[in-house]
Amino acid sequence: MSALFAPLSLRSLTLRNRIGVSPMCQYSSDNGLATDWHLVHLGAFATGGAGLVLTEAAAVTPEGRISPQDLGIWDDAHIPMLRRITDFCRAQGAVMGIQLAHAGRKASTRRPWEQPGGTVPVSEGGWDNVMAPSALPFAPNFPSPHALSLDGIAHVITAFRAAARRALEAGFQVIELHAAHGYLLHSFLSPIANQRTDHYGGSFENRIRLTLDVTDAVRTVWPSDLPLLVRISASDWAEGGWDIAQSVQLATMLHARGVDLLDCSSGGLAAHQQITIGPGYQVPFAQRIRAEASMPTAAVGLITDAIQAEQIIADGSADMVFLARELLRNPRWPLLAAHALGAMTTWPPQYERARPR
Template identity: 65%
Template sequence: MSALFEPLTLRGLTLKNRIVVSPMCQYSAQDGFANDWHLVHLGSRAVGGAGLLIQEATAVSPEGRITPEDLGIWKDEHLDFQRRINQFIESQGCVPGVQLAHAGRKASTYTSWLAPGHGAVPESEGGWQVVAPSALKFADDYPLPVALDAAGIKKVIADFRSATERSLAAGFKVIEIHAAHGYLLHEFLSPLSNQRTDTYGGSFENRIRLLLEVVAAVRQVLPDDFPLFVRISATDWTEGGWTADDSVQLATWLRDRGVDLVDASSGGNVEKAQIPVGPGYQVEFAGRIKRETGLATGAVGLITTPEAAEAVVASGQADLVLLAREELRNPYFPLHAAHALGAEVAWPVQYERAKPRK
């Protein structure tokens, strides 16, 4: 029996397999609204057999967008089309999840295929004032952020809470808090981007404070049987930054505050970090967190073959495997993986005639 196709239960939710479509920004929204592109993009991957599909980084506020084309969930009007998408995803036996995000100092930037393709969007062209733990740019051509004051921090927490309420109303079944890749919550975690001297900066306990307060606000809204994920960057890959040791310690705090799974990515907070990218290069972080804390983990990072995904789960390094680029190339990866690994899974009845036979 393939470990990759064993069900997984987290609180009151059971996933039919361990394959997750990782959140992947599409930069195709207007004013935060989903549209037909998102329906087809997400719907096709649900048809493809994944157990869980996590929608791309979805901004909890307008200023929390990476680009003007990001999805959002900061107003009730966003929900109607999101409900339509989620209803279709569920009709295919897949679980709809959402990654709630705030881009922090990496906000108000151009989408890569829109001229000039990089750097700050000026307010005259629809950009906005960005915020961060400290007034430090991510890169020379990025916006200069304003350091959040006490009122601003309270607003961030309230925005995550409100976004969670809307996510429930829209029919999402998993919430993932985005605290990775150099976005706002990661910026608070790392001493490279957080130079505050108040209770949100300095010591490890102070730097993790905002994430813990966001987790508490979100967990308070969620029903007891509703799983909560957090995505972290397990290391900054830069001396003096956030480390794998920090991630293990953070995971124990998250576990004790009602988080059910840590999705362990890495990097994104330092422009020119030297990252040893290669197949499965981040799996070790998920494995260490799971082993040392007992918390369920998700592994991500250039996992591209059925055999590699199977090995991650079968070896106990992670409970879930999150696929990104491979799912862009092949929305039907789970169906093909099942055949390759000898697992018997149902195909959509409309595609049954194409199912490989033993």
């Protein structure tokens, strides 16, 4: 019996295996609307055997996009195409999730392949109402953000709640809140980006307040039988920033508020971060949070090999692995991993003749 291919139950759902598709920005939307690119991109992972397929970050407000080409869910007009995608992927046996996000001070920036990088000016489709906990830009070529007012914070919370309602109507079964990689919720968590003096800044209890408020707001409208996930950066990899000890404390509080699994990434908040990268380099974060906060976790980061993924689950380091670039290289990685591990899995009948013998 393969640990990686053992089913996983989260509330009323049962995932067919422990393999998740990490949110991967495609920068291919039209005013926030999903396109045929998203249908083919996400559909390939569903036919490829992943247990959980997560969309890229879907902005809960127009100004919450990373780039003008980001996916959105701030308007009911976004629902029909998303529904088409979830209908197809669910029919292939995958559980469908959406990552709800607000880019914060990393908003209104260019797609990675566009030069020069950095800020998109208003004249080219960007926007000047970039928001952050404090008026501190991420880097010199990034927008100079406005510090969110209390009314602005309330608007963000309301936007996440409304996006969760739309996600349900669009057929999603899982929501992941994006509190990682230097985007808005993460920037409130970290003292590097958050230098507020009100009750959303300063102490640990104040800095985590927005993430908890958003979690509570989403849970009020997200059905009690459906899972809620949160992605965090477990460390800023920078002195004086957010760290693993604070992550364990936050995880305990999120679990008590109805979060079912913590997606444990890292970095992205500080331009001066120092990260030592290697295969499975972020797995220890998932392992420690799982042990000390007593909640399910997902491990991410340079997980590329079936035996490597199997070991992460088998030794109790995490309950799931989320893959990204390896799935871009081979969307049918789960099917081939099952063969490598001797696990039983179902191939789409259209592809059955390609199953390794």
